[in-house]
Amino acid sequence: MSDLRIQLTEASRWYGQVIGLNDVSCTVGPGVTALLGMNGAGKSTMMRLITGQLRPTTGDVRVYGHAPFANPEVFRHLGYCPEIDNFYEHMTGRRFVYHLARLNGFDHAKARRRADEVIEAVGMSDRCDRKIAGYSKGMRQRIKLAQAMLNDPDIILLDEPLNGLDPVARREYIDLLHRLAESGKTILVSSHILHEVEQMTRSILLLHRGRLLASGDLKVIRELLDKYPHRVRIQTDQPREIAQELVALPYVLSVQVTRDGLELQTREPSRFYDALPVLVLEKGLHIREFHSPDNNLESIFRYLVNE
Amino acid sequence: MSSSYLYLSTLRDFLRLKRVLTWLAVSLGLVLMGVLIKRVSVDRPVDELYSLLSSTLVFRLLPLVSAIFSTQVLSAEIEQKTIVYLLTRPIPRPQLLLMRSLASMTAVAIISLVAAVFVSASVHGAGALSNPYLYRDVKAILIGAAAYGSLFVFISLLVNRAMIVCILIAFVWETAVAQLPGSMYYLSINSYLTSIAERPSVTQTGPGLQFLSGGLSENLMPTSVAWPAMLILVICMSVGAMAWFTRFEYLPREDAE
Known part of the structure; x- marks a missing residue:
């Protein structure tokens, strides 16, 4: 099977006069890819197009070369964890997962075995015999993920999966996603919480108002944005001495002394990061810490949407 | 394999204990009404009394249960987003x-059949199952469950708040249309079921009961017309619903708005 498991070609989706997704072309292969965007950016529309709940108004959506809309062949390779928090509340978690396993075509014995396996994988073995109506948000998220893993799918789509999880559960959830990705699965995770995405992957698709603003590696995307200077904050007791050395570098645009050090702007962050240790050693300068506020997704997102 | 599981798990869901107890209570209510009507109709032959009770109670319950259950087939899943x-x-x-x-x-058929047996018991007592008209009603209930079910499922795919529409059809349309003058009775499923059940005609009832039992109209089509018409309805509605559902796009209501 092709590594290009999900492919959108000039895909658009309109809801009457409102556009949900606008002329999006992209491919998604193995590993974790984050689908980023604010509320209303088109993330759920894209998820629904890939999971065959909706058809594109124009353009094309393919999963393993097949149009996914109402296509059972596609659903054999695909697990979907929807954003909705709705379940058959009268069922226990185990019964819910077993029920969906049977609908996946498993016989009774295999459905029971598989349900037990995925429930254990998401860490719900000790709580799965309680009714879903009494579950916390985190438990509900885990059960949703369990049902998405039932058919051991090559592709797993997770729509805002970290909503409602506590920090420990988030860490465990992210670790689980990494394990799945390492086993060769294609995982597409939608989120609007940027720092969470940073912990999951560097591969992103950035949506804004239905358009794909950027796709690829987070670092590469940042480097492409060379019209925006890259900021670096240095904490030091010798801000003036260091500033004097830094302004002499041709790729440093500006240096500003701050309360606990200095902040500079550069158009070539890679060259700057190569030069800084050399400078420190040669001149005997003392630096406590340095970091870039532009190295996170939030800043890239702000730049791209021009806000 | 998933077909049989899908059928059985859905049936089990429809016949959950809470629901069964509710409908058993309704059926027992019908028995009570049957006993009361029997008491005030001492001169009426038992077959005619059963016919009156069956058409007034069982064949009013059938479309009501069907309206409620058929809208659960998909629209409840859509409302709850579990679809x-x-x-x-x-x-x-x-x-x-x-x-x-x-x-x-x-x-729907199981609940309606239980209701029919209860109504028969209220008239015939221990001999309820030897009532020949009960077996005629069984045929009408089976085809009626299929006819109402396929119609209501189709409607539930087309309109929002389908249960209200289906209950209006079950009560208002099915009661009134069959008794309108001219050929309007052809538009009521109950007219066809009455023909299939071949019940004895009921005489000398109050206008209220006569209206509810469909006795205001003398229109009765031949059974040879009723059967094929019901089968065609079931097939057309089912094929139409499946064709429509194949192209159905799911979008939560708040997203659509």
């Missing part, structure tokens, strides 16, 4: 709809 779990399983959509519809029709 997404069904649509993303490797099950062809026509199969999904058909199996769930069949389960709904089976549940």
Whole structure:
């Protein structure tokens, strides 16, 4: 099977006069890819197009070369964890997962075995015999993920999966996603919480108002944005001495002394990061810490949407 | 394999203890009404009394139960948004709809048959099961469950708040249209079921009961017309619903707005 498991070609989706997704072309292969965007950016529309709940108004959506809309062949390779928090509340978690396993075509014995396996994988073995109506948000998220893993799918789509999880559960959830990705699965995770995405992957698709603003590696995307200077904050007791050395570098645009050090702007962050240790050693300068506020997704997102 | 599981799990869901107890209570209410009507109709022959009770109670209950259950086939899943779990399983959509519809029709038929037996018991006592008209009603209930079920499932796919529309059809349309002058009675499923049941005609009842039992109209079509008409209705509605559902796009209501 092709590594290009999900492919959108000039895909658009309109809801009457409102556009949900606008002329999006992209491919998604193995590993974790984050689908980023604010509320209303088109993330759920894209998820629904890939999971065959909706058809594109124009353009094309393919999963393993097949149009996914109402296509059972596609659903054999695909697990979907929807954003909705709705379940058959009268069922226990185990019964819910077993029920969906049977609908996946498993016989009774295999459905029971598989349900037990995925429930254990998401860490719900000790709580799965309680009714879903009494579950916390985190438990509900885990059960949703369990049902998405039932058919051991090559592709797993997770729509805002970290909503409602506590920090420990988030860490465990992210670790689980990494394990799945390492086993060769294609995982597409939608989120609007940027720092969470940073912990999951560097591969992103950035949506804004239905358009794909950027796709690829987070670092590469940042480097492409060379019209925006890259900021670096240095904490030091010798801000003036260091500033004097830094302004002499041709790729440093500006240096500003701050309360606990200095902040500079550069158009070539890679060259700057190569030069800084050399400078420190040669001149005997003392630096406590340095970091870039532009190295996170939030800043890239702000730049791209021009806000 | 998933077909039979889908059918049985849906049927089990429709016949959950809470629901069964509710409908048993309704059926016992029908028995009580039957006993009361029997007491005030001492001169009426038992077959005619059964016919009156069956058409007034059982064949009013049938479309009501069908309206409630048929709208649960999909629209309840859509309202609760759990439809997404069904649509993303490797099950062809026509199969999904058909199996769930069949389960709904089976549940409706079981509840209506129990009600018919209870009504027969209220008239014939211990000899309820030897009532020959009960067996004629069984035929009408089975085809009626399929006819109402396929119609209501189709409607539930087309309109929002389908249960209100279906209950209006079950009560208002089905009671009134069959008794309108001219050929309007051809537009009521109950007219066809009355023909299939071949019940004895009821005489000398109050206008209220006569209206509810459909006795205001003398219109009765031949059984040879009623059977094929019902079968055609079931097939057309089922095929139409499956064709529509194959192209159905799921979008939560708040997103659509």
